[in-house]
Amino acid sequence: xxxxxxxxxxxxxxxxxxxxxxxxxxxxxxxxxxxxxxxxxxxxxxxxxxxxxxxxxxxxxxxxxxxxxxxxxxxxxxxxxxxxxxxxxxxxxxxxxxxxxxxxxxxxxxxxxxxxxxxxxxxxxxxxxxxxxxxxxxxxxxxxxxxxxxxxxxxxxxxxxxxxxxxxxxxxxxxxxxxxxxxxxxxxxxxxxxxxxxxxxxxxxxxxxxxxxxxxxxxxxxxxxxxxxxxxxxxx
Amino acid sequence: xxxxxxxxxxxxxxxxxxxxxxxxxxxxxxxxxxxxxxxxxxxxxxxxxxxxxxxxxxxxxxxxxxxxxxxxxxxxxxxxxxxxxxxxxxxxxxxxxxxxxxxxxxxxxxxxxxxxxxxxxxxxxxxxxxxxxxxxxxxxxxxxxxxxxxxxxxxxxxxxxxxxxxxxxxxxxxxxxxxxxxxxxxxxxxxxxxxxxxxxxxxxxxxxxxxxxxxxxxxxxxxxxxxxxxxxxxxxxxxxxxxxxxxxxx
Amino acid sequence: xxxxxxxxxxxxxxxxxxxxxxxxxxxxxxxxxxxxxxxxxxxxxxxxxxxxxxxxxxxxxxxxxxxxxxxxxxxxxxxxxxxxxxxxxxxxxxxxxxxxxxxxxxxxxxxxxxxxxxxxxxxxxxxxxxxxxxxxxxxxxxxxxxxxxxxxxxxxxxxxxxxxxxxxxxxxxxxxxxxxxxxxxxxxxxxxxxxxxxxxxxxxxxxxxxxxxxxxxxxxxxxxx
Numbered sequence: 223x224x225x226x227x228x229x230x231x232x233x234x235x236x237x238x239x240x241x242x243x244x245x246x247x248x249x250x251x252x253x254x255x256x257x258x259x260x261x262x263x264x265x266x267x268x269x270x271x272x273x274x275x276x277x278x279x280x281x282x283x284x285x286x287x288x289x290x291x292x293x294x295x296x297x298x299x300x301x302x303x304x305x306x307x308x309x310x311x312x313x314x315x316x317x318x319x320x321x322x323x324x325x326x327x328x329x330x331x332x333x334x335x336x337x338x339x340x341x342x343x344x345x346x347x348x349x350x351x352x353x354x355x356x357x358x359x360x361x362x363x364x365x366x367x368x369x370x371x372x373x374x375x376x377x378x379x380x381x382x383x384x385x386x387x388x389x390x391x392x393x394x395x396x397x398x399x400x401x402x403x404x405x406x407x408x409x410x411x412x413x414x415x416x417x418x419x420x421x422x423x424x425x426x427x428x429x430x431x432x433x434x435x436x437x438x439x440x441x442x443x444x445x446x447x448x449x450x451x452x453x454x455x456x457x458x
Numbered sequence: 459x460x461x462x463x464x465x466x467x468x469x470x471x472x473x474x475x476x477x478x479x480x481x482x483x484x485x486x487x488x489x490x491x492x493x494x495x496x497x498x499x500x501x502x503x504x505x506x507x508x509x510x511x512x513x514x515x516x517x518x519x520x521x522x523x524x525x526x527x528x529x530x531x532x533x534x535x536x537x538x539x540x541x542x543x544x545x546x547x548x549x550x551x552x553x554x555x556x557x558x559x560x561x562x563x564x565x566x567x568x569x570x571x572x573x574x575x576x577x578x579x580x581x582x583x584x585x586x587x588x589x590x591x592x593x594x595x596x597x598x599x600x601x602x603x604x605x606x607x608x609x610x611x612x613x614x615x616x617x618x619x620x621x622x623x624x625x626x627x628x629x630x631x632x633x634x635x636x637x638x639x640x641x642x643x644x645x646x647x648x649x650x651x652x653x654x655x656x657x658x659x660x661x662x663x664x665x666x667x668x669x670x671x672x673x674x675x676x677x678x679x680x681x682x683x684x685x686x687x688x689x690x691x692x693x694x695x696x697x698x699x700x701x702x703x704x705x706x707x708x
Numbered sequence: 709x710x711x712x713x714x715x716x717x718x719x720x721x722x723x724x725x726x727x728x729x730x731x732x733x734x735x736x737x738x739x740x741x742x743x744x745x746x747x748x749x750x751x752x753x754x755x756x757x758x759x760x761x762x763x764x765x766x767x768x769x770x771x772x773x774x775x776x777x778x779x780x781x782x783x784x785x786x787x788x789x790x791x792x793x794x795x796x797x798x799x800x801x802x803x804x805x806x807x808x809x810x811x812x813x814x815x816x817x818x819x820x821x822x823x824x825x826x827x828x829x830x831x832x833x834x835x836x837x838x839x840x841x842x843x844x845x846x847x848x849x850x851x852x853x854x855x856x857x858x859x860x861x862x863x864x865x866x867x868x869x870x871x872x873x874x875x876x877x878x879x880x881x882x883x884x885x886x887x888x889x890x891x892x893x894x895x896x897x898x899x900x901x902x903x904x905x906x907x908x909x910x911x912x913x914x915x916x917x918x919x920x921x922x923x924x925x926x927x928x929x930x931x932x933x
Contacts, residue, residue, distance in 0.1 A: 239610060241700040242707070278794055280932065298710050301800040310791035312798075316727040328719035329799035331711035357730065373795070541929050590883075597880035604877055607867040617863045620926045624856070624881050631884055 228287075229254045229380060229412055230275065235284035237270055244270045246436040247284070252412060254380070259423045259444070260416040261453055262433035268416040269308075271433065272385045275414070276306045289380060302330065305374030305382045309389040311366040312373065315359040319350050319369050322358060323376055330377040344372040348402050364395030371402060384415040388422050400424060420449045432456035475694070481686050488675070488683040495521075495672035503668035506659050512576050513659060517668050519569040521676030522562045523591075527629060529559030529681040530598070534626045537619035546696070547689070549615040552622050553605070554688035558681055560598045567591060577657040578643070587644040590635045594628040601625055713808075716801035720809025721816075727786070728817065734782050738775040738821045745771040746829060755833060764833050765893035769886055771825065772846075773853060773879070776818045780857035781874050783814055784865040793862075793931075803928040807858060811923075815854040822846050841896045845909060849889035852916040856882050859923045863930045888912035 228251035235248040245267045252258055262268050273279045274286060277297040285292065291299040306312075313322050320341060327337040345351050348368040358366065367387060374382060384403075388396050403413075404426050417423060423430070423444075430452055432440035440456030477485075499517030506513035536552030539545070570588070571581050582588065601621055608614040635642065645658030659665070728734055749755065749767045787793045787810075796806050826846065830837040857878055864873040888908040895905025 239612065241611075241696075242703050276798060278797055298800050301798055302710075304798070306794075306798055308791065308794070310794075312791045312795035314723065314727055314786070314792060315790060316731040316733070316786070317723065321723075321726060325719055325723045326795065326799065328722075329711055329716055329796070329801055331715065331800070541926075593880050593883055600876045600880060604864075604867070604873055607869045607873055609868060613866060616929045616932070617866075620859070620863070620929055621877065623926065624859075624922065627884060628880055631887075 227253050229256075229289055230414075231285070231287040232275075233285045235271075235274065235286060236282050237267075237274060237279070238282045244436050245274075248438055250431060250438060250441055252414065254412055255410050256412055256429060257424075257427045258414045258429045258431055259427035259449075260414055260431050260433065261420065261423070261449075261456075262416075262418065264418055266433040267436045268418075268433055269385055272306070272308075272383050272414065272416055275381075276304050276383055277301055278306075302377065303380045305377070305379040306385070307367075307370050307374045307383070307387050308385040309387070311358075311370040313358050313366060313369060316357060318355045318357055319345065319361075319372075320354045322369065323372060326373050327376055332377065340376060340378075341372075344375060348372045349398070362395075363390050364392070364398060367391060367395070367399060368402060371399070379411075381412045381414070384413065386416055386418070388417065388419065396422070420453055423449050475690075477687075477690065481683070481690075484679065484683045484686070488679045491671075491675045491679055495668070495675050498668040498671060502664070504662070504664040509577060509657070509659060512573055515569050515573045517672045519566060519573060520669070521672045522566040522569065523632075524673060525676035525681050526559040526562035526566060527633075528677055529555045529562060529685060530626055530629050531555075532681070532685060533559065533622040537622040540615060540619045544615075546615065547693075549619065550689045550692040550696075551685065552619060553692060554685040555681075556598050556601050556622065557688060558684050560595060560602075562676075562681070563591065563595050563598070567595065573657075583643070585642050585644055586635050587632065587642045590628070590632045594632050597625045597628045711799070711801045711805075713802060713805050716799070716805040717809045717812070720796075720806065721813050724783070724810070724813035725816070733786075734779050734817045735820055737782065738779045738818065739824055741778055742771050742775040742821055742825045743828070745774060746825065746832070750832065761835060761897035762894050764829065764835055764837075765890050765897055768825075768829060768837070768893060769849065769890050772818070772822055772850065773882060773886060774875075775821055776814075776850065776853045776857055777875050777878060779817055779821075780814055780854075780861040780878075781865070781871045783810065783817070784858075784861040785871070788865045797931060803931055804924055806931065807862075807924065807927040810862075811854050811858045814858050815851050818850045818854060819847060822850055835897055837897070839896055841905075841909070842893055845889055845892045845896070845912065848909075848912050848916055849885050852885035852889075852912065852919060853882055855916070855919045855923045856885075859927060859930060862927070866930075884915045885912065888915065 230252040232248055232250050235245060236243065237245040248271070260268050260271065270279070274281055274293075275288070277293055277300050280294045287293070288300045289303050291303075293300050314325070317325065323341045323344065324337060327341065332340065342351075345354050348371060350365060350369055350372070353361070353365065358369065361369065371387075387399060387403075391399065404424055415424075415427070428443060430440060430442065430444045430449065431438060432453060434456065440452055442452075444452070495517065499514050503514065503517070505511060533552045533555035536548045536550075536555060540548040540552060567588075570591075574583070575581050601618065604621060605614060605618050608617055643656045645655040746767065749771070753763060753767070755763060755767070787796065797803075823843070823846075826837045826842070829835070857874075860877045860881070861874055864870060864877055867873055888911045891908035892905045892912060895908065
């Protein structure tokens with residue numbers, strides 16, 4: 223069933239925690255450049271799916287391939303192609319914005335000059351150029367989340383996974399974040415974004431995937447249809 | 459809610475699961491063996507000239523330590539195999555090893571204490587070997603506490619496998635402490651006693667006849683049989699827990 | 709594809725050192741604790757300038773192990789607080805690099821504290837604690853604590869009771885370091901012939917190597933789900 227053109231291949235994926243099934247036999251493919259909105263109520267398995275895709279946890283059964291690399295066997299190769307933004311910023315409070323990015327740049331093996339160039343560029347794009355040398359602990363939640371996107375894009379991953387990126391942000395911060403995500407960063411990146419807030423699904427999301435109790439209940443192009451209608455019929 | 463618990467669907471009921479034949483045989487042999495070694499220790503072996511009847515406790519005291527050694531050793535084996543294969547069965551063996559080993563080492567401490575009262579004239583002394591045996595018990599008590607503190611079952615099994623392997627160090631220390639800290643008063647029956655040892659006795663043929671069968675029993679059948687029963691119990695507890703979750707999530 | 713081991717280890721140590729220079733959360737807390745501990749022991753055990761070598765080496769090592777517990781907990785909590793452990797795991801680096809990086813960071817911070825309290829105890833008790841061999845013993849013992857502490861703290865920060873569990877988990881397992889280090893320190897302090905304390909010192913070195921290998925083998929299992 224695997225799709226030749228797929229960047230992400232998920233086959234018969236299941237995950238259970240201590241005998242409690244969280245994901246039950248998921249099958250889907252994501253092509254390069256697609257923007258997928260992952261919808262579902264709290265506890266439907268969205269975060270678990272994104273953790274599996276990013277290699278942070280291992281499937282109970284089933285297979286995940288990213289860019290042709292098998293997980294978890296070739297997780298190291300997959301890691302280099304994936305950026306993850308969660309509702310936790312994954313940043314060090316006692317380092318400045320620039321130092322945080324510099325540290326993660328080193329972990330991804332980016333050379334010094336290239337690193338400096340990308341960091342300066344990203345800090346400008348996420349609107350933190352002036353605060354580059356302030357400690358992250360002094361940042362607002364919105365600023366941390368923007369820096370977190372810079373962290374996740376630093377190694378120019380093919381796939382950007384966003385797990386509830388809007389949680390805890392006010393309206394202005396959300397708009398700011400959208401601007402960066404869908405205009406500021408270079409286009410052509412594959413994005414999977416999870417959210418439980420339907421009104422938050424960006425217009426640019428071309429495809430919706432609805433999870434309900436660990437199963438995919440809807441997977442299609444959004445087209446001109448109303449999100450809430452899709453969601454209601456899929457979670458019924 | 460009420461109704462659900464009253465009428466569980468048949469597939470959620472636990473099936474009766476009688477112990478396998480080998481386990482039944484082992485259980486009977488172990489019980490008979492225990493009775494036999496007790497008879498050897500209490501009747502067949504002669505009374506020690508210096509220490510009197512109290513010396514007979516030794517036929518439980520030393521073997522119980524070796525039983526704990528086997529049990530804790532099984533925890534290491536269970537941990538290593540669990541980490542390699544992620545099979546829950548081996549984690550259960552590791553857990554059973556800790557509980558049985560802990561029980562055996564408490565028997566070891568208790569019998570030692572009873573013996574020490576008349577011979578050393580005290581229930582407890584801060585002798586290096588006694589201290590390290592006590593610390594060994596605490597380590598495995600810590601294992602159980604740590605285990606209870608981890609909610610995610612996958613993490614719990616992996617972490618506890620790691621801890622079970624590391625904890626074995628305290629067992630080795632208890633065995634070899636006299637080489638690190640030589641001034642112990644604890645006697646050594648096999649091999650040369652430390653010069654400060656108090657309350658040693660000679661391994662006469664009577665002692666050997668009572669000791670060797672008891673040692674072998676505690677080293678093998680006792681821990682293995684009890685651990686096997688405990689593993690089966692744990693499997694049922696886990697199954698029950700799973701069914702509970704399943705029934706609640708239906 | 710994979711970032712070289714040395715580079716990732718250096719990056720992690722560099723990050724920890726820089727964060728520590730900014731916030732001084734680890735060394736200052738450990739040092740203050742160590743100071744208090746020494747003073748409390750002095751009162752409680754009525755240690756004075758004629759204090760026996762045995763008591764002093766015991767006080768030194770008990771102080772060091774409790775101070776290091778504080779440090780290890782804090783150091784791993786920094787990785788957990790903002791979900792940073794996940795960020796490290798997402799990077800294309802080997803799990804051993806995370807262990808070695810955190811281990812060396814923990815080692816450096818605790819060693820700084822230890823080297824600060826040695827002269828202090830020398831002054832307080834009039835014993836020659838600034839001896840070369842005592843510094844060797846201290847370095848080895850601290851390294852031993854750091855190996856086991858880094859592994860166990862990685863586990864305990866992921867549990868419910870968090871900080872509270874590390875002492876319970878670590879003290880019994882660190883006992884071999886404590887026993888041999890106290891004996892070696894005591895031997896050197898009392899001016900006994902080298903033959904008397906070389907044994908425990910050698911054993912300390914051997915145990916350190918064994919634990920290091922064990923921890924390297926086991927570390928990946930306390931990180932992955």
